[in-house]
């Protein structure tokens with residue numbers, strides 16, 4: 178493969194890794210319609226075209242051959258800040274060339290809306306090349322994260338029906354609460370073990386274990402033991418393999434084919450890590466399938482019956498077992514560091530804003546009166562919802578989303594060519610004084626019912642938007658709300674001086690290894706679920722849980 182092509186491929190993969198969901202995505206957007214807003218210039222067009230070209234857009238200086246690639250390398254852990262820097266210099270829409278790849282960066286809620294509302298029926302998302310390659314080698318289909326066209330649509334329909342219906346998503350509160358219960362016990366243990374005045378060292382890692390455990394229980398009806406003092410060997414192997422897979426995915430950005438051909442250590446580690454992850458997921462799926470085998474024979478899929486996720490997926494008979502294995506791996510990948518990073522950011526913000534924390538404590542204590550919350554309680558906790566939304570605004574785990582352009586289209590009078598990349602600067606908009614007053618301050622009240630609509634609906638999109646948006650968003654919100662309630666019921670949060678929080682952006686926005694928060698025990702001990710145990714059957718009851726899952 179010629180060197181230039183290899184570099185182009187590297188750039189594409191590099192961008193996808195950093196501009197999209199950690200391990201995940203970017204989305205194709207195609208529309209051949211001229212935008213509804215913005216004049217189509219009659220002057221400045223090229224070769225008789227009424228539109229301007231992307232070369233007419235402002236942008237950073239390009240070096241021969243590499244274009245602006247260097248700045249990406251230098252700031253690869255701060256891509257969110259690089260995006261802010263470039264937008265403040267070149268405006269809402271600029272163009273840069275990375276090798277021969279055109280990237281159009283956009284930072285304006287109206288343009289986000291225009292792009293995202295015009296997606297095709299089956300948006301395709303490019304992904305790490307090593308991911309589909311692994312599946313090809315082992316005879317697996319792509320899973321939900323990376324599948325395309327009809328396959329993606331089929332998987333999305335099956336998974337979405339169980340995870341995205343508000344009432345059904347809300348029915349996961351029982352299993353989520355079970356895991357939150359253990360998380361609180363684990364947090365108590367860790368803060369005592371650290372002996373540092375209530376500080377939980379490596380909070381992000383502890384929260385990571387919580388989110389793996391929680392997603393596993395939701396998806397497989399199985400616990401992995403992440404929150405036990407001694408983590409079972411199989412679980413530890415899974416955690417290690419996820420980490421190795423992610424690290425080596427980055428290293429295989431460059432010259433993947435050659436690395437495969439010469440079986441480099443990174444390549445071998447990568448394949449071994451995937452094998453390990455698939456082993457665990459296959460074991461979890463197959464064990465559950467064996468448990469429900471008898472039931473399955475005569476079961477028809479009825480998500481409304483509150484069926485557990487895997488039983489439902491099997492009963493749809495719309496995915497074969499290998500597609501299910503693949504999709505379950507993808508759901509695990511999509512659901513772990515996203516939720517755990519967000520809860521770390523929320524704890525940090527509350528610790529540093531005692532007044533906001535006080536309002537939240539007051540609301541939680543007065544509404545729940547010391548009992549464990551369920552999904553039904555969430556609509557009655559507006560302060561909680563505002564805190565989570567404001568956390569997403571300040572620390573969006575996906576700070577820059579992206580779309581590949583598969584058909585040329587017109588945006589703001591500029592002809593955006595096929596095969597170029599659209600980078601949607603969410604972080605930049607969310608931190609901009611143009612869209613939010615005192616944009617860098619934590620002000621949950623800006624999301625008050627009366628004032629929330631002052632902000633453009635596309636100015637904060639933590640889960641993306643449209644048909645390819647996050648399929649786990651309702652589960653994620655429920656996890657975050659229930660976990661945060663319980664943390665607040667059990668601990669008072671204080672800042673731990675001397676430790677600054679310095680988020681990095683390697684894929685997803687992460688708080689780093691340590692989050693400087695002290696957890697002071699409130700001594701109320703709200704960890705026992707027995708008092709208000711709810712059953713999965715409640716999904717059948719006619720109650721309005723729509724708001725609860727939003």
Ligand code: HEM
Nearest residue numbers: 322511512515516575639640641642645646647648649653
């Ligand atoms: C705070 C938590 C989470 C955040 C902020 C988040 C955010 C996102 C974003 C921004 C996307 C891309 C959307 C787009 O391109 O428009 C996405 C996709 C996805 N997420 Fe999440 N996510 C979270 C939790 C979860 C959970 C818990 C799961 C699984 C249960 C999950 C599974 C997925 C999957 C499978 C996709 C790809 C969907 C598709 O391609 O059809 N996510 N997520």
